Amino acid sequence: MPTDRSQTSRHSGQTTSVKPLFSAIATHGWLIWLLVPLLLVFMFVTDIWTPIGPALPVSYIAGLLLVVALPGTREKILAAATCTILTIFNYFLSPPMPDVPSWIYIVNHGLAVLMIWTVTILGLRHRQVQEVMRENERVANERLAQLNTIYASAPVGLCFVDRDLRYVSINDALAEMNGRSPDYFLGKTVRDAMPELADTVEAHYRRVIDTGYPVIDEEVQGVIPGRLKERRYSLCSYYPVHNESGELLGVNVAVQDITRRKEAEADTLFLLDLGECIRFAANTDELLWAVAVALGEHLKVSRCGFIEVDAEHDRFTVQRDYHPHVPSLVGSYPLSALSPSVISAARSGQTTAIADVDGDERTVEYVKTYRQLGVSAFTVAPMLRDGKLVSALIVAATDRYQWSEREIGLINVVAERTWLAVEKLRLDNALRESDAALRDADRRKDEFLATLAHELRNPLSLIRNVVTLERIPGIPESDPHWGHDIIDRQVNYLTRLTDDLFDVSRITREKLVLQREPLNLAEVIGAAVESSRPLIDQRHHELTVTMSQDSVYVEADRVRLTQVFMNLLNNAAKYTPSPGHIWLNVEQAGDTVVVRVKDTGIGIAPENLPHVFDLFYQVDRSFTRSEGGLGLGLTLVHRLAGMHGGNVEVRSDGVNRGSEFIVHLPVLPYESLQERFEEDSGNGYTTGNRCRRILVADDFPQSAEILARLLRQDGNEVQVAQDGIEAVETAAQFRPDVAVLDLAMPKLNGYEAARMIREQPWGKRMLLIALSGWGHQLDRQRTKEAGFDAHLTKPAKYETLMELLAHLPEDGQLAAARSHEL
Numbered sequence: 001m002p003t004d005r006s007q008t009s010r011h012s013g014q015t016t017s018v019k020p021l022f023s024a025i026a027t028h029g030w031l032i033w034l035l036v037p038l039l040l041v042f043m044f045v046t047d048i049w050t051p052i053g054p055a056l057p058v059s060y061i062a063g064l065l066l067v068v069a070l071p072g073t074r075e076k077i078l079a080a081a082t083c084t085i086l087t088i089f090n091y092f093l094s095p096p097m098p099d100v101p102s103w104i105y106i107v108n109h110g111l112a113v114l115m116i117w118t119v120t121i122l123g124l125r126h127r128q129v130q131e132v133m134r135e136n137e138r139v140a141n142e143r144l145a146q147l148n149t150i151y152a153s154a155p156v157g158l159c160f161v162d163r164d165l166r167y168v169s170i171n172d173a174l175a176e177m178n179g180r181s182p183d184y185f186l187g188k189t190v191r192d193a194m195p196e197l198a199d200t201v202e203a204h205y206r207r208v209i210d211t212g213y214p215v216i217d218e219e220v221q222g223v224i225p226g227r228l229k230e231r232r233y234s235l236c237s238y239y240p241v242h243n244e245s246g247e248l249l250g251v252n253v254a255v256q257d258i259t260r261r262k263e264a265e266a267d268t269l270f271l272l273d274l275g276e277c278i279r280f281a282a283n284t285d286e287l288l289w290a291v292a293v294a295l296g297e298h299l300k301v302s303r304c305g306f307i308e309v310d311a312e313h314d315r316f317t318v319q320r321d322y323h324p325h326v327p328s329l330v331g332s333y334p335l336s337a338l339s340p341s342v343i344s345a346a347r348s349g350q351t352t353a354i355a356d357v358d359g360d361e362r363t364v365e366y367v368k369t370y371r372q373l374g375v376s377a378f379t380v381a382p383m384l385r386d387g388k389l390v391s392a393l394i395v396a397a398t399d400r401y402q403w404s405e406r407e408i409g410l411i412n413v414v415a416e417r418t419w420l421a422v423e424k425l426r427l428d429n430a431l432r433e434s435d436a437a438l439r440d441a442d443r444r445k446d447e448f449l450a451t452l453a454h455e456l457r458n459p460l461s462l463i464r465n466v467v468t469l470e471r472i473p474g475i476p477e478s479d480p481h482w483g484h485d486i487i488d489r490q491v492n493y494l495t496r497l498t499d500d501l502f503d504v505s506r507i508t509r510e511k512l513v514l515q516r517e518p519l520n521l522a523e524v525i526g527a528a529v530e531s532s533r534p535l536i537d538q539r540h541h542e543l544t545v546t547m548s549q550d551s552v553y554v555e556a557d558r559v560r561l562t563q564v565f566m567n568l569l570n571n572a573a574k575y576t577p578s579p580g581h582i583w584l585n586v587e588q589a590g591d592t593v594v595v596r597v598k599d600t601g602i603g604i605a606p607e608n609l610p611h612v613f614d615l616f617y618q619v620d621r622s623f624t625r626s627e628g629g630l631g632l633g634l635t636l637v638h639r640l641a642g643m644h645g646g647n648v649e650v651r652s653d654g655v656n657r658g659s660e661f662i663v664h665l666p667v668l669p670y671e672s673l674q675e676r677f678e679e680d681s682g683n684g685y686t687t688g689n690r691c692r693r694i695l696v697a698d699d700f701p702q703s704a705e706i707l708a709r710l711l712r713q714d715g716n717e718v719q720v721a722q723d724g725i726e727a728v729e730t731a732a733q734f735r736p737d738v739a740v741l742d743l744a745m746p747k748l749n750g751y752e753a754a755r756m757i758r759e760q761p762w763g764k765r766m767l768l769i770a771l772s773g774w775g776h777q778l779d780r781q782r783t784k785e786a787g788f789d790a791h792l793t794k795p796a797k798y799e800t801l802m803e804l805l806a807h808l809p810e811d812g813q814l815a816a817a818r819s820h821e822l
Helices: 002-027 029-049 055-069 073-093 102-153 172-177 195-211 259-279 284-299 340-347 364-373 405-471 482-508 521-538 558-574 606-611 621-627 633-643 701-713 724-734 750-759 777-786 798-806
Strands: 157-162 167-170 215-224 227-242 248-257 303-310 315-322 331-334 352-354 377-385 388-397 516-520 542-546 553-557 581-589 592-599 647-651 659-666 693-697 717-721 738-742 767-772 790-793
Touching (some): 073 102, 157 172, 259 405, 284 303, 340 377, 388 405, 405 482, 516 521, 516 558, 521 542, 521 553, 521 558, 521 581, 521 592, 558 581, 558 592, 633 647, 693 724, 701 717, 717 724, 724 738, 724 750, 750 767, 750 777, 767 777, 777 790, 790 798
Parallel strands (some): 693 717
Antiparallel strands (some): 157 167, 157 248, 215 227, 303 388, 315 331, 352 377, 516 553, 581 592
16 A cells, blocks of 8 residues: 555656646747747758658657647647648658658558547547546535535534544534534544543444444433533434445434423423412412422522512511522521612512622622622512512522523513412402401391391380380379380480491591590599499499509590490490409500400400401300390490500400400690690570570471470470471571571471571571481581581480570570580
8 A cells, every 4th residue: 555655656746747848838839839840840851861761750759749738629630730731741752762662651651640630639538528527626626615614504513423433524513512612523532522422422323333224313411511500402313424335434413402492391391380380379478489499490590589578678588498408598688788789670670680799790799798698690580569679589599600591581480470470369368358358247247237126126115115004094103204214214225326336437437536635534534434333333343443643644535535445344344244343454654554444254265356346246146135235335445546546455365264455545745735725714605594486397297396395395485397498487487596407308408498597687696406317527517518506416315405505695696606516
């Protein structure tokens, strides 16, 4: 093999040295045509001086040189023709030799001409072959350049390895997939170039080499250069390469990177699993924990979790976090620890991705805090409610990490879907609670209606029985007033029942207005004890009141605050078996006064304590049925205490262990006591009895007639009207001092009747009193706007009306008598 190579080399050197000479001759055409006459002269000279004549050999050599040297077809033919003519001239012009036969001259010159044209034809053929070869070589070079371009710019990785599994060629795409340059692979074996994949891919190469058949679409998994936590997926096809004789030269490989497709498939499956997790989630905390674990494992990060943001107190809290190999971050932290730039972006709903807390300008000033938390890279996906930052999904790494667009997008999708699920769970829970509350309210409404019917039947039954007994003639009466007393007590009971219902309604609709004034709490407690004393004595209970000698002042509504403590005392008396003990203790604690009402009663079960102050709620209905009541007392206590700026709480050790209600009220500072309102004692009122002209208008004849009879018995002159128009006409004729008008009269209601009376000159100074079953603040405001001076709510006590009439000025000036709301 080395000898053959040296001979070929020498031959190539000789050929190379001759070619420049021919090329120089061919490029100078004048030189060739100069050689033609020189050749002619040389042939004649040689014929003269030599006996045989070397003209023919010279013409052979000269003709061959000329034909071979000339480059073009035209020049070759012209040179051959010229040489042929010279040979013919030589034949005729050369002198014959006596010893040489003439046929020898003919043969020699003919052979010369034949040789010239043979060389010319062969030269022309050789030139055609050279032109074809050059064209083929040009086409082959172009195709090879195209193949090289395609090979280098192919979107898939391509390489060729020989039978020893050594890289012969590799394109840029495949080299870049492996994080190297093409030169790194050339000449190296597969195992030397990629040791981590050698065991997998060598088996495929060997299979192709051993069988001679291709291996198509084999999936190969490896790591991404520079991102050791991420996997790279490739789809490889191996094709055998043979020469013309069928000998296997090596294996050509096509590699397609399917990492994104595999990641997309994995993300899709993850989101499907996440959807199932969300769909079956019943608890918000467990949902957030499950999502954090699933996302952390899917992304293979160091930390993952949701934080709760308290923007008002500038803090965030980590309830639970996914942390497979690092300490947990559960706890509360200042919100500013995340850096203002991150917080600002989160509040605007923008996701922040930090690859390196040391090198990012948004976090470089807070590196120490992040180091303490063990965080070097993180992504924050905020979650807003009504435009306010309330939570966020944080994914973090302990080392520097360049977050990909796919990872950031996935984190955003997970945060969005999870937040929607959290909001749905919150709304579902609220809906369930609302539904349960509505069901409970509906149940309590039914129970309330049943209780109300029961509470109304008892006094009405007593009243009916008393009336029936009084109608039976001949029945002796030991006490002629006993029936009146029974009716009076039952009417008072029904009145209190109605008042409680109205109070609850007004408080619930925020229509109740407190008449606040500085009050000595001892006076209020004394009034409540005095009101509850009959019930306490009736049940044979012992009441112990403990108060400080120092006066404690509060700013409150006297009637309503007395109602609070009276309800607590009555409640203790009703629900304490006889005989029992009730304690009322008052003590001041700083700027708050605490009033405790404790008893030895039936107590309250622990599960009932949160519902004690609910509307219509009654703990022991069997006991309540016998004691009466609608379950409104404690609701009023709770609402009224709150309206006074305080609160009430309940304590009990359990059933039959007694209970304790504790009322907290703000104490009025001493400085405020100096501004106490002073009553005007010079109002000019008289309490003496005198005859008045009174109009009573009511569409209920019995009610109007009874009130008229009562007023006549006190010496008043009374007339009755049964509708609004009749009331106005009677007032015009009768000119009363006082008009008591029902509001819901036919033909013309009380409001319009009052306005018409006020429009008359004789009605300007009249005292107008509204009498109605509606006692809400809005109703009182309407009567005041219509021109009424006072508003009495049915059933009004006659004593209340008398008290109002007693304040009627004798001089007719009603300015001070107006605005009574009873």
